[in-house]
Amino acid sequence: xxIESGEAIAxxxxxLKHKPGALLPILQEIQEQLGHIPSEAVPIVASELNLxxxxxxxxxxxxxxxxxxxxxxxxxxxxxxxxxxxxxSAVLTAFAKTHLGIDFHETTADAAFSLEPVYCLGNCACSxxxxxxxxxxxxxxxxxxxxxxxxxxxxxx
Amino acid sequence: MNTLYxxxxxxxxxxxxxxxxxxxQSEARKRGEELRLVRTGSRGLYWLEPLLExxxxxxxxxxxxxxxxxxxxxxxxxxxxGGSHALCLGPIEELPYLKQQERMTLARVGITDPTSLEDYAxxxxxxxxxxxxxxxxxxxxxxxxxxxLRGRGxxxxxxxxxxxxxxxxPSPQKYIVCNADEGDSGTFSDRMIMEGDPFVLIExxxxxxxxxxxxxxxxxxxxxxxxxxxxxxxxxEKAQSAxxxxxxxxxxxxxxxxxxxxxxxxYICGEETALLESLExxxxxxxxxxxxxxxxxxxxQPTIINNVITLASVPLIFDRGAAFYKNYxxxxxxxxxxxxxxxNVKRGGLVEKAFGLTLSELLYDFGGGSFTxxxxxxxxxxxxxxxxxxxxxxxTPLDYExxxxxxxxxxxxxxxxxxxxxxxxxxxxxxxxxxxLESCGKCTPCRIGSTRGVEVIDKILRNRNRKGNLHLLRDxxxxxxxxxxxxxxxxxxxxxxSALKHFPKDFGIEETEELH
Ligand SMILES: Cc1cc2nc3c(=O)[nH]c(=O)nc-3n(C[C@H](O)[C@H](O)[C@H](O)COP(=O)(O)O)c2cc1C
Ligand code: SF4
Ligand code: FES
Numbered sequence: 239x240x241i242e243s244g245e246a247i248a249x250x251x252x253x254l255k256h257k258p259g260a261l262l263p264i265l266q267e268i269q270e271q272l273g274h275i276p277s278e279a280v281p282i283v284a285s286e287l288n289l290x291x292x293x294x295x296x297x298x299x300x301x302x303x304x305x306x307x308x309x310x311x312x313x314x315x316x317x318x319x320x321x322x323x324x325x326x327s328a329v330l331t332a333f334a335k336t337h338l339g340i341d342f343h344e345t346t347a348d349a350a351f352s353l354e355p356v357y358c359l360g361n362c363a364c365s366x367x368x369x370x371x372x373x374x375x376x377x378x379x380x381x382x383x384x385x386x387x388x389x390x391x392x393x394x395x
Numbered sequence: 396m397n398t399l400y401x402x403x404x405x406x407x408x409x410x411x412x413x414x415x416x417x418x419x420q421s422e423a424r425k426r427g428e429e430l431r432l433v434r435t436g437s438r439g440l441y442w443l444e445p446l447l448e449x450x451x452x453x454x455x456x457x458x459x460x461x462x463x464x465x466x467x468x469x470x471x472x473x474x475x476x477g478g479s480h481a482l483c484l485g486p487i488e489e490l491p492y493l494k495q496q497e498r499m500t501l502a503r504v505g506i507t508d509p510t511s512l513e514d515y516a517x518x519x520x521x522x523x524x525x526x527x528x529x530x531x532x533x534x535x536x537x538x539x540x541x542x543x544l545r546g547r548g549x550x551x552x553x554x555x556x557x558x559x560x561x562x563x564x565p566s567p568q569k570y571i572v573c574n575a576d577e578g579d580s581g582t583f584s585d586r587m588i589m590e591g592d593p594f595v596l597i598e599x600x601x602x603x604x605x606x607x608x609x610x611x612x613x614x615x616x617x618x619x620x621x622x623x624x625x626x627x628x629x630x631x632e633k634a635q636s637a638x639x640x641x642x643x644x645x646x647x648x649x650x651x652x653x654x655x656x657x658x659x660x661x662y663i664c665g666e667e668t669a670l671l672e673s674l675e676x677x678x679x680x681x682x683x684x685x686x687x688x689x690x691x692x693x694x695x696q697p698t699i700i701n702n703v704i705t706l707a708s709v710p711l712i713f714d715r716g717a718a719f720y721k722n723y724x725x726x727x728x729x730x731x732x733x734x735x736x737x738x739n740v741k742r743g744g745l746v747e748k749a750f751g752l753t754l755s756e757l758l759y760d761f762g763g764g765s766f767t768x769x770x771x772x773x774x775x776x777x778x779x780x781x782x783x784x785x786x787x788x789x790x791t792p793l794d795y796e797x798x799x800x801x802x803x804x805x806x807x808x809x810x811x812x813x814x815x816x817x818x819x820x821x822x823x824x825x826x827x828x829x830x831x832l833e834s835c836g837k838c839t840p841c842r843i844g845s846t847r848g849v850e851v852i853d854k855i856l857r858n859r860n861r862k863g864n865l866h867l868l869r870d871x872x873x874x875x876x877x878x879x880x881x882x883x884x885x886x887x888x889x890x891x892x893s894a895l896k897h898f899p900k901d902f903g904i905e906e907t908e909e910l911h
Binding site for chain 2: 258259260261262263265266287296297300301302303304319320321322323324325356357358359360361362363364365367369372373374375376377
C-alpha cells in the first residue's frame with residue numbers, strides 16, 4: 239500500500255471518529271476516496287476506534303458494498319430483483335456478461351468495467367434497471383446497454 | 396416569464412430527464428425565450444417520464460414521454476404556452492391516473508421544488524409542526540393514536556402505541572430513527588418522498604421528537620439511493636438555517652438535530668434491530684426482543700423507529716386533524732397507502748389511495764394490464780417476503796386484514812406483476828436464494844435452510860423423488876417459520892409456499908395429484 243493511502247486512511251478515521259457509530263461512515267469514506275477498503279486499512283481504523291481488527295474486519299465483510307479489491311473505472315450494477323425479472327433482467331444480464339466477457343464480481347481486463355448484481359434500485363416502475371456508478375438507468379435493453387456503455391466510456395476519456 | 400417543470404427524480408433521470416432539461420435550456424437560449432425551469436420530484440406516472448409540464452393560466456399542461464430530440468419540435472409547437480403537440484397530454488391534473496388518486500402523503504411530490512422552503516410552506520408545509528408545537532407530548536401521541544396510523548414499513552404496527560412506549564420510558568437521551576432502507580423490491584415510495592418532498596419527512600421527524608422529547612434523529616438511507624442522499628442533505632441544511640431544525644426549533648426552546656447515515660448494501664439492515672446495530676457501526680445482526688427498540692434502542696436508549704412514509708404521514712395529521720386522516724380507509728386500515736405498481740404492467744408508477752381498492756383495479760384500471768400485452772398470471776405483493784397471488788384472487792381488497800385472509804401481506808405496498816411467461820418455481824427458488832444471500836446468520840433454519848431450499852427446489856424440478864422432496868420443502872418451510880428470529884427467515888416461506896399452492900404445475904405437479 240502506498241504511504242499516501244495509509245495517511246489518507248488515518249486522516250479519514252481521525253476526522254470522523256467522534257461521530258456516534260463512526261465505523262460505517264469511516265469505511266464508506268475510505269471506499270469513496272480509494273475505491274476499495276485495502277486490507278491495510280483494517281488495523282489503522284481499528285486502532286483509531288479502539289476496536290479489535292476482527293471487529294473491523296467483521297463489519298467490512300458483512301456488507302455487500304465493501305470491496306477489498308479496486309474496481310474498474312465504472313461499476314455496473316444490474317438489478318436482479320423481482321420487478322426487473324418480470325421485465326427481462328435475465329436477458330439483459332446475460333447480454334452484459336457476454337458483451338463484457340466477465341461474470342458478476344469481476345472486472346474487465348482493461349479495468350474499465352466491473353459487473354455486480356444489485357437487488358432493487360428503487361426504479362421498479364422502469365424495469366429492468368441498472369446503475370453505472372451513481373447514475374440509474376431504466377427500461378434497459380441490450381441495445382440501450384451498449385449505448386450507455388459508449389456514453390460513459392466517452393465521458394471518462 | 397414562462398415556467399417549466401422537469402423532474403429530477405432518479406426514475407425520471409434514469410430515462411433521460413437530465414438530457415431533456417439541458418435541451419430545453421439550450422433551445423430557449425437559441426430562440427431568445429426567457430423561462431424558469433423548476434426541477435421537481437416525479438408525479439409517479441413513470442410510463443410518461445421524462446414528463447415536462449408548463450404553467451398556463453388554466454393550470455399545468457403536460458407533455459410526455461419527452462426525449463431530448465423532441466425539444467425543438469415542442470418549442471416549434473409553442474410548448475411554453477401549452478401549445479398542441481403529439482406528446483401533449485393536456486392538463487396534468489385531469490389525467491385519470493392522477494385524478495382518481497387520493498394524494499395525501501405524496502400531495503406535493505412532482506409539484507414543488509423539493510428543496511425550496513418557500514414552495515413547501517406555500518403548499519401547506521410546516522402547518523402541522525406549528526400546531527404540534529402548541530401541544531404537549533402526550534397530546535401529540537394521542538393525536539397519532541386517534542388517526543389510526545399504522546407503520547408503513549411492513550409490520551403495520553400502530554404508530555401511536557410505539558410512540559407511547561418510547562415516551563413512557565424515562566431517559567435523558569432519546570432518538571428518532573427513520574427507516575429509509577427501502578429494501579423491498581417493487582417499492583419506491585420512500586425514494587419518491589425523499590427526492591421529491593424531503594421537508595415533509597423532516598417535519599414528521601421533528602414532530603416525533605417533540606412527542607417523546609428526543610433531540611437527535613437519524614435517517615438510515617440505503618446506499619442505492621445517492622440522489623436521495625444529496626436532496627436530503629440539502630433539505631436538512633436549509634431547514635437548519637431557517638430554524639426548523641437545530642437548538643431552538645421555531646423559537647420553542649426545544650432542540651432537534653438530524654443526520655443522514657447510509658447503509659452499505661444489506662437487505663437485512665432494513666429490519667429495525669439490525670438497522671440499529673448498523674447505525675452503531677456494527678454488523679447488521681438481528682437483536683433479540685425484548686427489549687423493544689422503544690424501550691432500549693439506539694445506543695441502548697429509547698428509540699422510535701419508523702418508516703419514511705409513516706413519518707411523512709404525520710405532518711398532515713397535525714395539519715388537518717386525526718379525524719380527517721382516519722376518515723380514509725376501511726376497517727383497521729386507516730388513511731391512505733402509496734401503492735407502487737411495478738413489474739410487467741403498462742402504466743407502472745405510484746398510486747396513493749385509501750385502503751380498500753382491489754388488486755384488479757390497481758392492475759387493470761391504473762396499470763392498464765401487462766406491458767407485454769399477455770395475461771397477468773401472478774402478482775407478488777409486499778416485497779421479496781410477500782406472497783404470490785394468482786388471477787383468481789385479484790379481486791382481493793388491498794387492506795391489511797383482507798390480505799392476511801388470503802395468506803398474503805401488504806408490506807410496504809409494492810405490487811409486482813408477472814405475465815404468463817413466468818416460471819413460478821424459479822421465482823420460489825429465487826426467494827430461497829435471496830434469503831441465503833441476505834441472512835444475518837443468527838438462526839440455522841434461515842442461514843442453512845435457505846440454501847437447502849434452493850437444492851430441494853432444484854431436485855423437484857429435475858423430478859428427483861418429487862413427492863419426497865415436496866414434502867421436504869414444506870417441512871423446511873415449517874422449520875424456517877418456527878425457528879427464525881426475524882421476518883427474513885420467518886416470512887420467506889410466503890413466496891415459496893404461495894407459488895407452490897397457486898401454481899403447482901410449474902413444480903411439475905399435475906392438478907389431480909395430492910399436494911399434501
Ligand atoms: C427482513 C426485514 C426487512 C425489512 N426492511 C424494511 C425496510 O427496508 N424499510 C422499512 O421501513 N421497514 C423494513 N422492515 C420493517 C422494520 O423492521 C420495522 O417494522 C419498521 O422499520 C417499523 O417502522 P413502521 O412501524 O413505521 O413501519 C423490515 C423487516 C424485516 C423483517
Ligand atoms: S431469520 Fe435469518 S436474518 Fe432473521 S435473525 Fe435469523 S438468521 Fe438473521
Ligand atoms: S426490482 Fe429492479 S429496480 Fe426494483
